[in-house]
Amino acid sequence: MTPTEEPDGPWKMPLAEAMTTQRAIRRLLADPVDDDLVLELLRLATRAPSAENHQNWDFIVVRDPAVKHQLARLNRQAWSVAKRIARRKVRSDWRMEGVIDAIQWQADHFEETPVVIVACLRGMRLSRLVRVGAASYYGSIFPAVQNLLLAARAAGLGATLTTMPLWSTGLARRTLGLPADVTPCAVIPIGWPRGHHGPTTRRPVEEVVHLDRYGERAFLPRHHH
Amino acid sequence: MTPTEEPDGPWKMPLAEAMTTQRAIRRLLADPVDDDLVLELLRLATRAPSAENHQNWDFIVVRDPAVKHQLARLNRQAWSVAKRIARRKVRSDWRMEGVIDAIQWQADHFEETPVVIVACLRGMRLSRLVRVGAASYYGSIFPAVQNLLLAARAAGLGATLTTMPLWSTGLARRTLGLPADVTPCAVIPIGWPRGHHGPTTRRPVEEVVHLDRYGERAFLPRHHH
Numbered sequence: 430m431t432p433t434e435e436p437d438g439p440w441k442m443p444l445a446e447a448m449t450t451q452r453a454i455r456r457l458l459a460d461p462v463d464d465d466l467v468l469e470l471l472r473l474a475t476r477a478p479s480a481e482n483h484q485n486w487d488f489i490v491v492r493d494p495a496v497k498h499q500l501a502r503l504n505r506q507a508w509s510v511a512k513r514i515a516r517r518k519v520r521s522d523w524r525m526e527g528v529i530d531a532i533q534w535q536a537d538h539f540e541e542t543p544v545v546i547v548a549c550l551r552g553m554r555l556s557r558l559v560r561v562g563a564a565s566y567y568g569s570i571f572p573a574v575q576n577l578l579l580a581a582r583a584a585g586l587g588a589t590l591t592t593m594p595l596w597s598t599g600l601a602r603r604t605l606g607l608p609a610d611v612t613p614c615a616v617i618p619i620g621w622p623r624g625h626h627g628p629t630t631r632r633p634v635e636e637v638v639h640l641d642r643y644g645e646r647a648f649l650p651r652h653h654h
Numbered sequence: 655m656t657p658t659e660e661p662d663g664p665w666k667m668p669l670a671e672a673m674t675t676q677r678a679i680r681r682l683l684a685d686p687v688d689d690d691l692v693l694e695l696l697r698l699a700t701r702a703p704s705a706e707n708h709q710n711w712d713f714i715v716v717r718d719p720a721v722k723h724q725l726a727r728l729n730r731q732a733w734s735v736a737k738r739i740a741r742r743k744v745r746s747d748w749r750m751e752g753v754i755d756a757i758q759w760q761a762d763h764f765e766e767t768p769v770v771i772v773a774c775l776r777g778m779r780l781s782r783l784v785r786v787g788a789a790s791y792y793g794s795i796f797p798a799v800q801n802l803l804l805a806a807r808a809a810g811l812g813a814t815l816t817t818m819p820l821w822s823t824g825l826a827r828r829t830l831g832l833p834a835d836v837t838p839c840a841v842i843p844i845g846w847p848r849g850h851h852g853p854t855t856r857r858p859v860e861e862v863v864h865l866d867r868y869g870e871r872a873f874l875p876r877h878h879h
Contacts (some may be wrong), residue, residue, distance in 0.1 A: 444672045444808050445665030448701045448801055468873060472859045476673045477800060478815055482753070484857055490873075493866040528707070563788050564839045565817040571796030572815070575702060576673055578797070579804075583669050590703055590797070592790040606867035614789045632709055634697045641718040642831035648693060648715075 440473070442583040450626045451579060454587030455535040457620030462543045464490075466584060467619070471546070473580040477572035480565045485552045486573055489605050489613075491545040499604040500547075500594045500616065501539035507593035508536045535589070535618065542618040547605060548574050549613045570614045577617060587622030590615055665698070667808040675851045676804060679812030680760040682845030687768045689715075691809060692844070696771070698805040702797035705790045710777045711798055714830050714838075716770040724829040725772075725819045725841065726764035732818035733761045760814070760843065767843040772830060773799050774838045795839045802842060812847030815840055 471488050479485065491497055512529060519525045535542075550570050574590060581588040594616045595601045601613045640647035696713050704710065716722055737754065744750045760767075775795050799815060806813040819841045820826045826838045865872035 438670075440670030441668040443666040444669050444804060445663075445698060447669045448698050448805075451701060451703070453703060453707075464873065468859060468863065471863055473670060473673050475856050475859050475862065476676060476854060478676070478678060478803070480817075482678075484862070487862050487864060487868065489864045489866070489868060491866055496866045564792060564820060567789060567792030568796050568799070568815060568817060568840060571793050572800035572803070574793070575797035575800040578703070579669060580673075590793060592705075592793060595789060606869065608868065611868060615793060629701060631700050634693060634700050637700065637709070637712050638693065638696055639712060639714045641714070641716055641721045643712065643714060643833065643836060644831065648689065 439584040447579045447583050449628055451582045452626060452629050453589035454622045454624050455531040455589050456623040457542055457587050457618065458623055459541045459543060460621050462586065462619060467544055470577050470580045474573040474577035477576045479569040483569065485550060486570055487549040487551055487611055489547040489549065491547065494540065496604060497540050497542065497545060500545060503594040503596065503600055504539055505536050507596040508532060543620040546617045546619060547613050548615045549607060549611050551611050567614065574615045574617065581619055582626060586619055588617050588619045590617055592616065664809040672804045672808050674853055676807045677851060677854050678814040679847045679849050680756040680814050681848040682767055682812050682843065683848055684766045684768060685846050687811065687845060692769055695802050695805045699798040699802035702801045704794040708794065710775060711795055712774040712776055712836055714772040714774065716772060719765065721829060722765050722767065722770060725770060728819040728821065728825055729764055730761050732821040733757060768845040771842045771844060772838050773840040773842065774832060774836050776836050792839065799840045799842065806844055807851060811844055812849065813842050813844045815842055817841065
C-alpha cells in the first residue's frame with residue numbers, strides 16, 4: 430500500500446474541499462519538508478494527463494542553498510520590475526495590496542524556502558501528434574502542476590505557482606543545469622504555512638460561462654430567478 | 655449549502671482517488687448531462703489559481719448541434735493529418751494502437767457528445783505583472799482545466815482534454831463567436847462513459863525527479879535499497 434492509498438492519510442481529503450480551499454501561500458516557515466512527502470506530491474502530480482500521455486516532464490527538487498539563492502536572485506530581478514506595475518494597480522484594486530506584500534515577503538525570504546520544485550517539459554516544443562503548438566505544449570505540464578498544488582493543499586503544505594524566476598529561460602537553464610531541450614515552465618516554492626488555508630472567493634461562475642457562442646449568457650437567468 | 659459542499663455528493667471523493675483514476679475517456683454515451691452538473695464542474699474549475707488571480711477565463715458550453723458539427727469538422731481535419739504520424743508510431747509503441755482507436759471513435763462520434771466545453775483565455779497574451787509570456791499565460795487556464803477533469807472524474811463522467819479542434823485559432827474563434835482578444839486553449843468533450851475509470855499507470859516518479867540540478871538522481875538509490 431503506497432501512502433496515497435492510506436485511507437487516513439492527507440490524500441483522503443475530499444476533492445471539492447481541496448479545490449475550494451486551495452490558495453497561494455507565500456509566507457512559509459523554514460521548517461523542513463521530508464523527501465518522502467515531496468515524492469508523494471510528485472507521484473500525484475505525474476498522474477495528470479499529458480499530450481499523447483508522453484509524460485515528458487521533469488521535476489527539479491531544489492534544496493541546495495546555492496541553487497535556491499540563484500532562483501531567489503532571478504525572482505527578485507523579475508519582481509523589481511513587476512512590482513512597479515503592481516503598485517500602480519493598487520489604486521484601482523485595493524486587494525492587490527495584500528498580494529503585493531505577500532509576494533514581497535516571498536522575494537525577501539526565498540532562500541529560506543524549505544523546498545522549491547521546478548516543473549519542466551522535455552523535448553520538442555510542438556507535439557508531433559497534435560500540431561496546435563503552445564496550448565498542447567503547456568497543457569502537458571500545468572495539469573501536473575495543479576495536481577501538485579492540490580496535493581500540497583491536502584497535506585497542509587503552503588505552496589504557490591510562480592513563473593517569475595523563469596523570466597530568462599537561459600539563466601534558469603544554467604541555474605538548474607537543464608539541457609537545451611528541457612524548458613522550465615513553473616516554480617513551486619513549498620513549505621509549512623505561516624498563514625491559513627481557507628475558502629477562497631471567485632466571481633460567480635455564471636459570469637464566465639457562455640452557451641454555444643461567446644456572449645450567450647444562457648446560464649444567468651435561471652440562477653437569478 | 656452548494657452541491658460541492660454536500661458531504662455525500664460526488665465531490666467527496668478522496669483527492670488521491672480522483673487523481674489516480676483519472677484517465678482520458680473518449681468513448682461517450684449520447685445520454686444527456688444536466689446543466690446543473692456542468693455548472694458544478696465549472697464552479698470547481700474556477701477555483702483554480704490564475705496569474706494575479708485575474709480569473710480571465712471564459713468557458714463556452716457547447717450543446718448546439720451546429721456548433722458541435724463545426725468543432726467536429728475541425729477535429730477531423732486535425733486528426734486526418736495527425737493520425738498518419740500516430741500510425742507510424744504504433745510500430746515503436748504498441749499501446750498507441752488502442753489510443754488511436756479511441757481518438758478515431760471520438761472523431762467519428764464527435765457530434766453525439768452531450769456537451770463540449772471550450773476553455774478560453776481573455777485579454778492580453780502577456781501578463782502585465784509577470785512578464786514571462788507563454789508559461790504564465792497558459793498557466794492561467796490549464797490548472798482550471800485540470801480541476802474540471804478531476805471534478806468530471808469524481809462525478810463519474812468521461813472526459814478528455816484535446817486541442818485538435820483548435821488547430822486554426824481563427825476558425826475556432828469564428829465557430830464560437832469569440833472576440834479577437836479571447837483565445838481558445840482547450841476542448842473538453844464530456845459525457846457518461848462507455849468505458850471505465852480505473853487506475854492508470856505512470857513511469858516511476860523517481861525517473862523524472864532530479865535533486866538541485868538536472869541529472870542528479872538522488873531519489874533513485876534510497877528507493878532501490
